[in-house]
Amino acid sequence: MKAINKDFKSTDGYIFPFEGDKHSATIISLPYRADTWQNGGKYALPTFKEIIFNIIKYERVVLIIDPKIPYEIVKQFTDPQITILREYYNDSWARDNTPIFLKKDESVIGVDFGFNAWGGEYNGLYKDFADDNRLSKNILLDLRIPRFSQKDFILEGGSIHSDGEGTLITTSECLLSKGRNPNLSKEEIEDVLKKTLNVQKVIFLPYGIYNDETSGHVDNIACFLKPGVIALATCADKNDPQYERSQKDLEILKQETDAKGRKFQIIEMPLPDVQYMSEEESAALITDDDAIARKPNRRLAASYINFYMSDKFIILPAFGDKNDSVNKQILNDFYHGEKDIIQIPSRSILLGGGNIHCITKQIPYSKEIEIEPEENKQ
Numbered sequence: 232m233k234a235i236n237k238d239f240k241s242t243d244g245y246i247f248p249f250e251g252d253k254h255s256a257t258i259i260s261l262p263y264r265a266d267t268w269q270n271g272g273k274y275a276l277p278t279f280k281e282i283i284f285n286i287i288k289y290e291r292v293v294l295i296i297d298p299k300i301p302y303e304i305v306k307q308f309t310d311p312q313i314t315i316l317r318e319y320y321n322d323s324w325a326r327d328n329t330p331i332f333l334k335k336d337e338s339v340i341g342v343d344f345g346f347n348a349w350g351g352e353y354n355g356l357y358k359d360f361a362d363d364n365r366l367s368k369n370i371l372l373d374l375r376i377p378r379f380s381q382k383d384f385i386l387e388g389g390s391i392h393s394d395g396e397g398t399l400i401t402t403s404e405c406l407l408s409k410g411r412n413p414n415l416s417k418e419e420i421e422d423v424l425k426k427t428l429n430v431q432k433v434i435f436l437p438y439g440i441y442n443d444e445t446s447g448h449v450d451n452i453a454c455f456l457k458p459g460v461i462a463l464a465t466c467a468d469k470n471d472p473q474y475e476r477s478q479k480d481l482e483i484l485k486q487e488t489d490a491k492g493r494k495f496q497i498i499e500m501p502l503p504d505v506q507y508m509s510e511e512e513s514a515a516l517i518t519d520d521d522a523i524a525r526k527p528n529r530r531l532a533a534s535y536i537n538f539y540m541s542d543k544f545i546i547l548p549a550f551g552d553k554n555d556s557v558n559k560q561i562l563n564d565f566y567h568g569e570k571d572i573i574q575i576p577s578r579s580i581l582l583g584g585g586n587i588h589c590i591t592k593q594i595p596y597s598k599e600i601e602i603e604p605e606e607n608k609q
Contacts, residue, residue, distance in 0.1 A: 239340055239379040245333035247428040249395030249455060251570075253542045253596035255339075256314070257286050258370070260295040260323035260590070261304065266357075266522040267322055267583050269515035275579040280307065282539075282546055282587060285573050287312035289543050291602055293594070295320065295329075295370070314602050316373050319362040321348070324585055325592045326450065327387035328363040329370055330378070333428065334595045340377045342427060343367040344386040349445050350410025351385075356444060356584070357522040374594075374602060384423050385411045389448040389589055391424070394458040397431040397490030399424060402439045404447030411446075432490040436483055438476035440464065440502075443532035444523070450588045451534045452480060456498060456565055459489060464536045465499040473502065500561055503552035506531045512582055525582075537586035538562075541593065545570050548577040548586050 261279060262272035269275065283292050293314045296305055308315065320328060327349070330341030346364045348355035364382075371378045390405045405411065406420055415423070421433045439447025453463045461484055466473040484495050508529040518524050535558040538547040545562055549555045555574065562572050580586050594600065 239377050242333055242340065242342065242379050242427055242429060245335045245338075245340060245429055246395065246397075247331065247393040247399070247430060248334050248595045249393060249458065250593055251455070251457060251540045251542060252395060254290050255594045255596045255600040256291040256293050256602050257539075257541075258293045258295065258325045258329050258592040258594065259283055259286075260320055260325045260329075261297070261300055262323040262583065263297055263300050264322050264522070265517045266519050267516070267525070269512060269579070269582060272323075274515065275583060276304065278575065278577055278579045279590065281575055282590070283308065283313070284310075285544075285546060285575070286591075289541060293370075293374070293602060295323075295325065295366075316370065318366060318369050318373070320366050321357060321360050321363040324389075324589050326389045326585075326589045327445075328366050329388070329592045330367040330376075331386075331388055331428070332376075332594050333379075334597065337597045337599045339595055339597045339600055340379055341367060341371045342379045342381055343371065344384055345382045346387065347385050347410070349387065350408065353408070353410035353413075354446065355410065359521055374600075376594075376600070379427075381423075381427055384427075387445070387448065388592060389445060389450040389585075391428075392449055392454050393428070393430065394455045394489060396458045397429075398458070399428065399430045399433045400449055400453055400455070400461070401433065401435055402437065402447045402449045402452065403435045404438050405445065405449070406435070408446040430490065434483070434487050436480040438480055440532040440534050441471075441473045441476060442530045444584050448589075451532055451537050451586070452477070453484070454536055454538075456562075458491075459493045460496045460498065460565075462498045462500050462536055464502050464534045466502050471505065498561065498565060500535050500558050501554045502535070503533050503550040503554050506533045506550065506578075506581070508582060531581050532584075533581055534586070537588040539588050539591040539593075540570065543570060545572050546587050546591075547572055547574045548581075549574045550578060550581075551576065
């Protein structure tokens with residue numbers, strides 16, 4: 232039976248922590264949609280499993296499993312470090328359809344934003360997103376974490392990054408899209424972000440990755456490596472449409488300062504060669520009236536920036552590309568061994584429209600959070 236949480240009326244005093252700080256746990260949802268995931272998620276499942284079992288070497292995983300997923304899949308994730316929650320959801324992008332967690336001292340709350348499948352009627356990826364829109368509230372009840380409701384404002388977790396010190400980065404391409412909050416001006420959107428997430432500065436980069444179906448989420452183009460340091464995906468081919476996009480973002484970052492007035496150190500992370508969905512990969516998907524069609528020769532929004540980190544590790548995508556080792560070395564050199572860099576081939580996730588960061592969501596560390604194994608939950 233779920234606990235009854237009293238909703239918070241304000242987020243005053245709470246901060247949006249930096250992802251690279253310590254976590255209490257990581258939320259991941261298993262794939263199952265046959266129109267997004269090849270063979271109903273069976274092709275991507277080993278990649279999800281590898282990511283999950285690497286994370287539990289460092290911290291607990293809260294694994295959300297839709298009741299439609301059969302037990303023979305569920306039983307693969309029996310481990311003392313995995314807490315399984317059975318909840319309905321439309322798709323397994325935990326970064327975007329689960330709460331954004333804020334922290335004050337040892338207190339953690341979850342902000343429940345509105346979710347419309349990355350664009351609703353304007354350019355959403357599937358028509359029925361009701362379960363996704365309910366998921367944050369249900370997770371917070373399951374985990375007994377207080378909730379702050381902001382359902383009238385559409386926001387996905389992948390569209391923002393925080394340095395934990397009052398600076399937020401996002402993209403105009405996404406947050407100013409007609410598929411998000413078209414009734415609000417840029418200034419009004421910025422005001423909601425500042426008041427809800429208690430940040431002092433919001434930096435709008437012009438663009439995300441070319442052909443990113445999320446309308447250009449920032450977590451595919453740029454992220455904080457630590458406060459004052461931003462990694463940016465860059466393209467060497469001047470004839471590629473991504474080249475100008477990355478250059479425009481780079482120009483903004485060179486001119487900007489963070490909330491504390493610091494100029495940014497910018498670490499460029501070269502993109503892999505352009506990748507496309509093959510005929511065989513497209514044929515392993517069903518086509519229906521609910522979701523967008525994923526056709527052969529579709530350009531995929533591959534980027535190394537779409538990695539997941541904690542205070543101890545980074546899980547970095549690999550694409551079978553010459554720049555796989557280059558980007559791993561960039562991160563190793565930057566952190567000087569402070570974080571373990573684990574590189575996992577992730578094309579199976581890329582084919583679904585995202586990558587490793589998109590399927591993960593961190594819960595900030597707090598002594599007050601006690602996430603029980605499944606067998607101990609009532």
